[in-house]
Amino acid sequence: MNIIVCIKQVPDTTNVRIDPETNTLVRSGVQSIVNPFDMYAIEEAVRLKEKFGGLVTVITMGPIQAEEALREAISLGADEAVLVSDRAFAGSDTWATSYTLSKAVQKIGKFDLVICGKQAIDGDTAQVGPGVAAFLDIPQITFVKKIEEIKDSFIRAERMTEEGYDIIESPLPCLITVVKEINEPRLPSLKGKMRAKKIEIKKLEAKDLDADPDSLGLKGSPTKVVKIFTPPPRKGGQMLEGEAKDISERLVDLLKGDLCL
Amino acid sequence: MSIRVINEKCVGCKLCVKACPFTAIEIVNKKAVINLDKCTLCGACIEPCKFDAIVLTKISPTDIQFPKKFDEYKDVWVFCEQKKGVVQSVAYELLGKGRELADTLGVDLCGVLLGENIREEAQKIIHRGVNKVYLVDSSALKYYQDEPYSKVLIKLINEYKPEIVLCGATSMGRSLIARVAIGIHAGLTADCTGLDIDKKERLLLQTRPAFGGNIMATIICPNHRPQMSTVRHKVMKEAQENKHHKGKIIEKSYDSQTYSSRTKFLDIVEEIEETVNLTEANVIVSGGRGMQSPENFKLLEDLAKALGGAVGASRAAVDSGWKTYSHQVGQTGKTVCPKIYIACGISGQIQHLVGMQSSEIIVAINKDPHAPIFSVATYGIVGNLFEVLPELTKRFK
Numbered sequence: 001m002n003i004i005v006c007i008k009q010v011p012d013t014t015n016v017r018i019d020p021e022t023n024t025l026v027r028s029g030v031q032s033i034v035n036p037f038d039m040y041a042i043e044e045a046v047r048l049k050e051k052f053g054g055l056v057t058v059i060t061m062g063p064i065q066a067e068e069a070l071r072e073a074i075s076l077g078a079d080e081a082v083l084v085s086d087r088a089f090a091g092s093d094t095w096a097t098s099y100t101l102s103k104a105v106q107k108i109g110k111f112d113l114v115i116c117g118k119q120a121i122d123g124d125t126a127q128v129g130p131g132v133a134a135f136l137d138i139p140q141i142t143f144v145k146k147i148e149e150i151k152d153s154f155i156r157a158e159r160m161t162e163e164g165y166d167i168i169e170s171p172l173p174c175l176i177t178v179v180k181e182i183n184e185p186r187l188p189s190l191k192g193k194m195r196a197k198k199i200e201i202k203k204l205e206a207k208d209l210d211a212d213p214d215s216l217g218l219k220g221s222p223t224k225v226v227k228i229f230t231p232p233p234r235k236g237g238q239m240l241e242g243e244a245k246d247i248s249e250r251l252v253d254l255l256k257g258d259l260c261l
Numbered sequence: 262m263s264i265r266v267i268n269e270k271c272v273g274c275k276l277c278v279k280a281c282p283f284t285a286i287e288i289v290n291k292k293a294v295i296n297l298d299k300c301t302l303c304g305a306c307i308e309p310c311k312f313d314a315i316v317l318t319k320i321s322p323t324d325i326q327f328p329k330k331f332d333e334y335k336d337v338w339v340f341c342e343q344k345k346g347v348v349q350s351v352a353y354e355l356l357g358k359g360r361e362l363a364d365t366l367g368v369d370l371c372g373v374l375l376g377e378n379i380r381e382e383a384q385k386i387i388h389r390g391v392n393k394v395y396l397v398d399s400s401a402l403k404y405y406q407d408e409p410y411s412k413v414l415i416k417l418i419n420e421y422k423p424e425i426v427l428c429g430a431t432s433m434g435r436s437l438i439a440r441v442a443i444g445i446h447a448g449l450t451a452d453c454t455g456l457d458i459d460k461k462e463r464l465l466l467q468t469r470p471a472f473g474g475n476i477m478a479t480i481i482c483p484n485h486r487p488q489m490s491t492v493r494h495k496v497m498k499e500a501q502e503n504k505h506h507k508g509k510i511i512e513k514s515y516d517s518q519t520y521s522s523r524t525k526f527l528d529i530v531e532e533i534e535e536t537v538n539l540t541e542a543n544v545i546v547s548g549g550r551g552m553q554s555p556e557n558f559k560l561l562e563d564l565a566k567a568l569g570g571a572v573g574a575s576r577a578a579v580d581s582g583w584k585t586y587s588h589q590v591g592q593t594g595k596t597v598c599p600k601i602y603i604a605c606g607i608s609g610q611i612q613h614l615v616g617m618q619s620s621e622i623i624v625a626i627n628k629d630p631h632a633p634i635f636s637v638a639t640y641g642i643v644g645n646l647f648e649v650l651p652e653l654t655k656r657f658k
Contacts, residue, residue, distance in 0.1 A: 011282035011283075011303075011305075011472075030282045031282075032282060032283065036592075036593055037593070062301070063283060063285075063298060063299045063300070063301055064298055064299065065283060065284065065299055087297070087298070090301070090302065091302060093448070094439070094442075094449065094451070095442065095443065095446070095448065095449065098439075098443060099443075121592055121593075122303075122471065122472055123451075123471055124451070124452060124470075124471065124596075125439075125451035125452065126435045126439070126451065127435070127438075127439040127442075127449060127451050128439075129439075130407070130435075130436055130439035130440045130443075131439050131440070131442070131443050133440065134411075134439070134440040134443035134444060135443055139407065139408065139522075139523040139524045140407055140436070140440070140524075141524065142407075142432065142435070142436040143432050143436075145586070156527070158530075159432075160432065160587070161432050161433070161529075162431060162432060162538045162539075162540055162541070163344075163529075163531045163532070163538050164529070164530045164531040164532040164587075165529075165530050165532075166404070166405075166526065166527075166528070166529055166530070167526075167527040167528040167529075167530065168406075168524050168525070168526060168527065169524065169525040169527055170523060170524040170525070171523055171524075174524075179586070180586055180589075180593050180594070181585075181586040181587075221448075222446065222447060222448030222449075222482050222484065222485040223448040223449070223450055223467075223480050223481070223482050224480065224481055224482070224483060225478050225479070225480050226466075226479050226480065226481050227478065227479040228304050228307075228317075228476055228477070228478050228479075229476070229477050229478075229479075230308065230475070230476060230477070231470070231474065231475075231476075231477045234618055234636075234637045236635055236636045236637065236638055236641065237638060237639040237640055237641070238639070238640055238641070239635070239640075239641045239642075239643065240640055240641065240642050241643065241644075244644060244645070244648035244649045244652050245652055247642055247644065247649060247652075248649060248652035248653045248655075248656055249656065251624065251640055251642070251653065252653070252656045252657065254640060255601065255622065255624075255640075258622055258639075259600065259601075
């Protein structure tokens, strides 16, 4: 089973703190990490490979330093890595990103399954997975929390919804996006780390993709960002002190007042 | 789109170097130099610069080719999500906002409804003030499936040419609309919390949070139609019901090719452990590490029950196995926006805050007076939650 995993490098917010005075995000010294949801995508792909054989190729589109994210994926068991990087891709919105990634996937060639994390934690759009599926004209199962069965010709999976989950079956090739519940990612092995250091990462630039240049980057992006601003910070309010009984009574009164009950 | 350093203003203080998440800035000869191969134009360096020495031009005049005429595109559409034949409340919220937008533009507000045996629901949508409902009723559309739904919606859009299409940012909406936007080469902005109109250019101004709500971005779609957005649940006000409102139902049907699906829908499994789902709930009582054990979540369930709310959990509680993932609020869980969010024994790490800080009222109960959760709480209680919770439940009953 040949699997392609699409990942993204994002700023690590786990070490981010809030400046107590300005109540804004302190971003200094923020490192880059593999998008957390993509870690589940990598793990699921590696598990499937261990069970059925085949090849796991991990790809990312981003600036040159996104190579680090690919090396991390290799250390976790992926076989090959492709960096899709070109100044021509800068400013891509989800439409242009989906287009570029789908072109890169086609370039890599034969695959049975594409796995993406359900969304990236910096943009939070959850649009690129379905977008890539649409460009490749393959079926999709989004928000997968469990693969119930997968064979040569089909996959049956649980799609997480607001109320529970749907059970969906799809022929292969197919694209799935995964949520946290699907597995528990492993730590990199020593052997994996060694491989990650040595492996040659394949690079794809705009000219390698057989892509329409007008559909790439900012030019190919229907949406444009016109303004970026920091929202007014939420302020801490009133502290209630005293005995549990008194506090509860006051809180109930305050809430009733707020909600005009 | 470009970024540059104004050398006259730059003093080489390195604040931008620290702020850059992509190590794209270096100081060369006491001036900041941006490595454009590494820069993603994210804008993180703009604010930290005390000297306004970095300029990010998101749009240069050559990027927008005004005026491209879209005269044939008009009307505001709301995709009305239904489940088990019932239109979901998020659709009514979008109709509320959609009416405002349509009035500003001087066009019709239309609902789009796909499903099986849903004619009565179409009437309910009309009662929320729409001019038209596009109805496609087929057994193939009974349950949500990506392919038939996206093919039908693409056909409708191509035939009737709306200038704006809104859809709930639900699991269904996010899967569907992303596919549709590709198919018709439209711009799509995810998870909007604010929508407005630039009257002069007839542009939809779409505002959405990024970086977990720490940055807001306003996005436009100048050269493509329709302009499409998914919108967060619970952010917009529902359209009022008016049983006398009159509107037209335009029923369409399509060939079997359009209804066909490569995926098969096998079953719906509802996890009935708690009947209220987190994104729908008006009140959420959430527990974190401070709950100490899964048994103690009973206290939260009691309070939630008394308030008619749902139970949430922090990542720490979910990773400890005290609650299932479907309860997780925060960056790797759900983003919620209830009227009241009660955080119990949750310290309030940034990953949790981004999932709940847009709640209307936040109550925090924690024994640590320095817990970051208090910095966003409307009401903070420093105390023993095992004493406070039962008292609260008693009073709310």
